[in-house]
Amino acid sequence: MxxxxxxxxxxxxxxxxxxxxxxxxxxxxxxxxxxxxxxxxxxxxxxxxxxxxxxxxxxxxxxxxxxxxxxxxALGALETAAVRTARLRGSRPVLRLHVLPILGDRWFMQRLIGFTDQHPDVDVQFVTYASREAHRDVDVVFRFGEGQWPGWNADYFLGRDVVLVGAPMTLDRGGGIADWRDIARFRLLVHPQTPLHWDRLFAQYGGLDIPPEQTITLSYYALVIRGAIGGQGLALVPRTLITRELAAGELVNPLGIGFESQNCYWLTTPNERPREGVLKHFCVWALAEAARSEMPQGAVSS
Amino acid sequence: MxxxxxxxxxxxxxxxxxxxxxxxxxxxxxxxxxxxxxxxxxxxxxxxxxxxxxxxxxxxxxxxxxxxxxxxxALGALETAAVRTARLRGSRPVLRLHVLPILGDRWFMQRLIGFTDQHPDVDVQFVTYASREAHRDVDVVFRFGEGQWPGWNADYFLGRDVVLVGAPMTLDRGGGIADWRDIARFRLLVHPQTPLHWDRLFAQYGGLDIPPEQTITLSYYALVIRGAIGGQGLALVPRTLITRELAAGELVNPLGIGFESQNCYWLTTPNERPREGVLKHFCVWALAEAARSEMPQGAVSS
DNA sequence: CCCGACTATTCCAATATGGAATAGCATGCT
DNA sequence: AGCATGCTATTCCATATTGGAATAGTCGGG
The missing domain is CATH 1.10.10.10 (Winged helix-like DNA-binding domain superfamily/Winged helix DNA-binding domain)
Structure with missing residues (x-):
């Protein structure tokens, strides 16, 4: 066959x-x-x-x-093979990053060049499909969660600032949002890994009951964002991931509704691997760049 | 990349x-x-x-x-994907066989057509690289061992009859083998999964000490057989796997030295999967064919 | 019933693949 | 030494595969 x-x-x-x-x-x-x-x-x-x-x-x-x-x-195996042989080759320093797809698409791709320009000798490798077991091969793992992973050194990276967004069309059609209670008139896009985001939001404002059939669960963040742009409903998304869409007006954040999430993205490194040399440079760069990208004024960029 | x-x-x-x-x-x-x-x-x-x-x-x-x-x-993942989707397709009955490479090469390839001719409707799939975990996908696993696997129904398949062989050239050059003690004058090819075969042979004849440097360990049975043909030394091989070479005179079995091994190939099926329908037909066919291939007169065939 | 946002198909150029033949390279035998 | 043997590497070429651009088809919504 x-x-x-x-x-x-x-x-x-x-x-x-x-x-x-x-x-x-x-x-x-x-x-x-x-x-x-x-x-x-x-x-x-x-x-x-x-x-x-x-x-x-x-x-x-x-x-x-x-x-x-x-x-x-299968792809994970090929990645693992590439990463492990690269280490054996050892010609130039290798930096292996495990990046969640959404971060890779929406944050790294545009910014990584800033790092590689400064460190052209470093071989930066992305690992996306790797299994948990393959974590031992990587230098940096970007994780989503609350910042506690035994054996790992975690720094807040980005995504704490979660905002409510929808396409302008969606909001108009639903009659606009003049008060937080108006949210109940819209369909809500849910990401399975962060279902509590909505509860968290409602709790903050005093409670709201949304029947489950008024929500759509989409398996990837990319789909949630696309769904929101496409007018499927309202979404709760870390602001940093959609700075471009907000700036372009493809998505809007009515009334500035949002909150600080416990669950966000972290930069983690294995405890046994000290942050020194290239690894240190990368961590410093990434954290600084992340902080910069979360500043409102820094958010406007193509 | x-x-x-x-x-x-x-x-x-x-x-x-x-x-x-x-x-x-x-x-x-x-x-x-x-x-x-x-x-x-x-x-x-x-x-x-x-x-x-x-x-x-x-x-x-x-x-x-x-x-x-x-x-x-990676290949195992693709096999798994193929097998699992084939089951979903379910258009025609699927028979999934996990076969050790050596058996696939030396035994099945030539004979399977006898089965597929009789059962053209059955989709026979080979699984070679599958991980242990993927065993749950298969109908029949051919294993090497002593015949005891909890949860599995095992029938003796073939390979019990282990013979000492070497290339004619090897034997000539080493002065021939007129007595079992002459074995000590040759290099011995060892297969890591069956290192005890040699001990077993020597025990049968009364003991013989071979210094380790007089042995060559080859990681695959295919290499052991190739090595023997190529004149690297003497090998202990299940006779059924080399009927062709024996018939062609590429390998000879001096003095008919050999023994019955405890470790041989078994046909096993999961206990929870009853041998009925296509599965039953296959098991019956395979076991009969194996028995036939082990009969001396049946051994001569291209 | 057309518009918009998709996917499927067709045609074609560029590329990759694989076979046959050949060259190259060790080893072991005479 | 020199040749035969059993490998692997390379070259040349026909063919198959791939991917891009353009085009056609499909479906739901105003």
Missing amino acids: HLPSTTALRVIAALAQHGTVSAAAVALSLTQSAVSKQLKAVEALIGLTLFNRARHGLVPTEAGIVYIEQARV | HLPSTTALRVIAALAQHGTVSAAAVALSLTQSAVSKQLKAVEALIGLTLFNRARHGLVPTEAGIVYIEQARV
Whole structure:
């Protein structure tokens, strides 16, 4: 039997992550056409549909879920191989970063060049699909949580400042938001890893009951943001991840509603690996850059 | 960064298994040229040598060991994906076999057609690189051992009959074997999973001390057999695996020396999966075919 | 019923792949 | 030494695959 190509695997993973062919194409630096064909090729190979073509993008079928999972395992293995051999090669210093996809897309890609320009000798490697076990290979892991991980040194990175946003169209159509209670008139986009965000918000303002059918759960942050832009409903998103959209007016934050979240992004390094040399430079740079990107005035940039 | 192609991964895995470019090429149904190029491509990709070109084949470097391991993980994931989706497809009955490479190469490939001819509707799938965890996906696992696996139903398959063999050239050069004690004059090829075979043989005949430096340990059975054919020394091999070589005179079994091993190949099925329908047919067929292949008269075949 | 936001398809150029033949390189035998 | 042997590396070339640009098709919403 024929095996899928590695780009096919990347396509599957990217589709799962971004939810649409076009978005996946951008993420992979391919055209929509190429992605569409790769997907079709894999589906032909296994004789099953992997994604149901739904209204606003692709939804994995049962087979798709299985395949996505294994594609990630395979890609993870290749990443692990690359990282471990790079360490063996040891020609130039290697910095291995484990970055959650959303951070990679929305924060790192634009800014990392600032670091690599200063340190052209350093081989910066991204690890995205790695399993937990592969954490021992990396120098820095960016995590989402409350800042406590045994054996890891954690610094607040970004994302504490969570804001309520929606597309202008959405707000208009729903009659606008003049008071926080108006939120109840909209559909709410939920991210499974942070379902408590909404509860937290309502608690702050005094309570609000939203029936579950008025929420949409989207498996990736990227989808939540896209959904909000596309007018699916209101979202709660760390402000730093959408500075561009806020600046461009694609998303707006009515009444400045938001809160400080306990759950945010942290920069963590293994305790046993002291932050020195290149690693130290990187941590200092990343934390400074993150702080800068959270300052309101620094937020306006393409 | 570019990723290796999936054929490159298969090449790496096959090289690790067969130890030479040419043998790997045969196993993959490619030319030696193609395999050589793929290997070179991967080495260029990661900037390291994966195999040291040694006297009789390729020996993995440190980087090679890492890479081989991850290539197997990646291929295993793809196999798992294929198997699990095939089950979902469910168009025609699927039979998933986990087969050790040596059995696949030396026994199944030639005989399986006898089964598929009788059951053209059945989708027979091989699983080779699968992790232990993936065992739950398979219908039949061929294992090497003593026949006891909790939760598994085991039938003796083949390989009990272990014989001492060497290339005719080897035997001539070493002065022939007129008595079992003459074994001490030869180098012995050892397979790490069955190091006790030699002890077992010597015990049977009354003891013999072989200094360790007179042995060569080869990591795969395929290499042991190849080594014996190539004149590296004497080997202890299940007779069924080398019927062709014995018939062709490439290997000879002086004096008929050999013994019944406790460690041999077993056909096992999970207890919770009753042997019925296609599964039953396959087990019956495989066991009968194995028995037939172990009969001396049945042994002569190309 | 058209518009917008998608995905699928077609055509074509660029690239990668794999086979056949050949060269190169050690080793062991005479 | 010198040749035969059993490998791997390289070159050349036909073919298959890939990916981009443009185009067509699809679906839901105002």
